[in-house]
Amino acid sequence: MTVTETETPLLPSYVQGEWWTPNEADVQRAAEVRDASTGELLTRVSTEGLDLAGAIEYGRTVGQRNLGELTLHERALKLKELAIYLNERKKDLYEVSFKTGATKVDNMIDVDGGIGVLFTFSSKGRRELPNSNVIIDGNMEPLSKDGSFAGEHIYTRIPGVVAQINAFNFPIWGMLEKFAPAFVAGVPTLVKPATPTGYLTEAVVRMMVESGILPEGSIQLISGSARDLLDHMDYRDMVAFTGSASTANALKAHKNVVEGGVRFTAETDSLNAAILGPDATEDSEEFKAFIRVLVTEMTAKVGQKCTAIRRVLVPKGMEDAVVKAAGARIEDKIVLGDPRAEGVTMGALASTDQLKDVKGAVEKLIAAGGELAYGSLEAPAALTAAGTKEVVADGAFMSPVILKWADADADAVHSTEAFGPATSVLTYEDLDDAVRLAARGEGSLVATVCSNDPQTVQQLTVGIAGHHGRVHVLNRENQFTTTGHGSPVPHLVHGGPGRAGGGEELGGIRSVKHHMQRTAIQGSPNMLTAITGVWHTGADQQIAGCEKYGAQPGNIHPFRKPLDELKIGDALASDLRLVTIEDITDFANETGDTFYAHTDEEAAKANPFFPARVAHGYLLVSWGAGLFVSPAPGPVLANYGLENLRFITPVPAGDSIRITLTAKQITPRVTDEYGEVRWDAVIHNQRDEIVATYDVLTLVTKEWPEMYPKDKEAITK
Known part of the structure; x- marks a missing residue:
């Protein structure tokens, strides 16, 4: 060993909550890493003596526990904190990155691009995912005639770690684009960068650790070889590989992948x-x-x-x-x-x-x-x-x-x-x-x-x-x-078939779900509601409003409840409202919607869908709002939209409609004094036939707003 080698430090790893470097006396052979432009010796790399099995178990235990204490939204918000922290220090990363041969423009791709991925996943995670740790996939499937047994699919995080084996060309972006969705999902990351540029990955991981933002166990770093990594992994774990097809094929042939169920995704050669x-x-x-x-x-x-x-x-x-x-x-x-x-x-x-x-x-x-x-x-x-x-x-x-x-x-x-x-x-x-x-x-x-x-x-x-x-x-x-x-942009899938590896990364929330298990669940609507935190049709309701349609004495209008009091299943049942031909005609004239089904009796009857002139669907939705609204100022700040609107049964003059509104999903915002409430809205006619279904979206304060009187007894009559 030359004097130069002896004086050149070994690049540390970060495992089990601390920085680790091999004992010099135990190092038989360390890889030398040099400045790409000058050839100057920068560092040496070795993992001799590193406890990979311990690192994996640390992720499965400490990392899983600490990440599990946060919701999807809370983890997404931490990504934003981390992005801001790194953004303030990116010039320091540029200085290290120059040694890899990267120019200023290259740094914008790698450093700024990686930080940008954190911002994107923070935003998409809070906007598109529930503030919980269960994601519903698709609609409920009724499995019994009386509605007492049903099924659906959910996503929950995998219970192990994700080992991210990265290529040398993007030591920061390549790591952060994999770390971000795994972190939002709640899965600890074990990063294995390529040796030639791993010192830049070490620099950014050191910043991430020093920030104090990430829960302990969220990220670990292997600086150097990890040849027996897969020996310690099983069906709970995942490998996300970027590199040559030959290396990917060798890893995919490992017994723990072929027989042990280790999830494996690869991004490899591509012409x-x-x-x-x-x-x-x-x-x-x-x-x-x-x-x-x-x-x-x-x-x-x-x-x-x-x-x-x-x-x-x-x-x-x-x-x-x-x-x-x-x-x-x-x-x-x-x-x-x-x-x-x-x-x-x-x-x-x-x-x-x-x-x-x-x-x-x-x-x-x-x-x-x-x-x-x-x-x-x-x-x-x-x-x-x-x-x-x-x-x-x-x-x-x-x-x-x-x-x-x-x-x-x-x-x-x-x-x-x-x-x-x-x-x-x-x-x-x-x-x-x-x-x-x-x-x-x-x-x-x-x-x-x-x-x-x-x-x-x-x-x-x-x-x-x-x-x-x-x-x-x-x-x-x-x-x-x-x-x-x-x-590649974080919103769209990155990957490709065949020689390219057959895997997928990024793709927005798709990549979060890559780190989760999709599970079919079956049970009663009440139990599905309990599992998912989302109200299911047929589950219990606490109904206010019209006693004829299920209201219980003493229940108050759910719009009079802030989030600290509102519960899933809180509901309002309205009384009936009669639909007259004058109502239909007036709405047509006022809005200009004079489609023949609403204005021409003979043409409407000739249509196979309508018994006669019928009320506009948007008239029914507007009346629905009038039937469920609580007009006095209170916790409800705004109605910000409708989703999944379907018109099912036409309503001619002489029919009546009523509405049932049920708190379906409650999503408090981590950073604000309010949150979103999704309400299940169902309009029936006087024959109890379903006329329309949709979701109403509102913004509701977490506590009763101080500027308004606490008139919580008001209910819709």
Whole structure:
């Protein structure tokens, strides 16, 4: 061991609530990690002696317990706190990230992008999920004639840990985009970053721990090898892998995955395509947009993106124009060098080993028939941090390269990925041929279709969608607003079939549910209500209002109850209201809704759905509000919408309607003095036939508002 090695510290892990580093005396071999631009030794990495089994058990026990004490909304709010905390410190992360070869723009993708994922999942978690730990999936299914037995599906968090094995190219975004949905779901995370850039992941995890925001056990970090990780996992746990297909296949073959039930999702190799439509001539806006996107994908993160464009499919005869335009843009926009030097727009690959791999892949492609149409594999001159331009012997710099192929069906171009600033241009005969060539990637994360012809876009998109996880459609309308070919957004699914791994990440709330178990539950409406915290039809009600329809003496109008008093099942039953022909006519005249079913007796009778002229559905809903409203000021602040409205039985003049309103779901807001209440609304006619069903959404104070008299005895007569 050299003096330099001895003086270079080992990168710590964070396990079982504390930072851990191997004893130097026990370390037989530590991986060296160097600055991508200069070759300077930064740290050494080893996990010799690390108790992986203990870390997993710590997550299952301490992490599960502490996360389980919070609701979905409370965990989502902590993500926002964490995002704000990291956002205030992102410049410190930039300084570390420069050592990975990332430029300022690359940092915005990785650092800012990762923090942005936290903000997004915080917002979506509080907006789209209940403030509980049970998520209902779909509608209740009646399983008995009398309604006493029913079933439905629920999501609850898995009882283990999620091990997140990440690639080297996005040490912050790659970790946070997996951590965020797992945390909202309530599942502890065990992060295993790739060794070449794991020091940046360590820096952000250290900030997360020091923030004090996260419950203990929420996150642990393995800095280095974790070869026996799966040996300690079982059906309670999950692996979320990003990396090579060969490694993913080896992990998926582990006994605990094949037989033990460990959940496994993978995002692996991907020979993504970009297709230039035949309508995109050289002078078109689409051609210019296509070139911009292509060069961006070649050079952002030095092409080290699982979503980068590896195959460029263009109409026959356009290949030279595309190569020339892309080369010109590279010459004009790209400055290669140390990211710490002013003006640099493309940095170094993550390591010299990565540089060797990328060059080797390009050489393999050339040997298989690819022609080097732009760029060189010679060591390029790069701008150093000192401002000089020179070949840096220990730097992992590479020039962008573009290959052309005389044979678009050469096997190598559809099977070999050069994971760097390299792409191949292929030509197609017609749209069917373009679809066929795109599909030869055998499953990809993303493809771009660039055209301003709707028929072309439709044919290409439908043709390739089954082979891709995402299709990015580019034209003149969105060329300056697109998030890009290679930028997964937290709202949409990231993943792809076949070679791309067959997994899914992100996708908004979908990814939260990836960390949960869907379970079918069966029982009486009362028991389903107890399990889910949501009132089910047939469950007990505490009814106020009209005694004829079930009101119990002493029950008060539920609108007179703040959230600290309102209970699931609190309800109001109104009396009947007669519908007259004058009511229908007046509503038609006032609103302008003179549809014949409401205004023409003979035409209405001829309609198979109506017995005669009938009341407008919106008139019935308006009357419903009049029948259930409590007009005096009180806890109800606002009605902010209706959902799931269905009109079932028509109401002619002479019929009467009544409404039953039941508190169905109560969602207090963590940050406000009010919350949402979802009310189950059912309108019946005088024959007790259901006329309409819908949900009423209101905002209700948590306590009785001080500015209003506490007239809680008022009920609707």
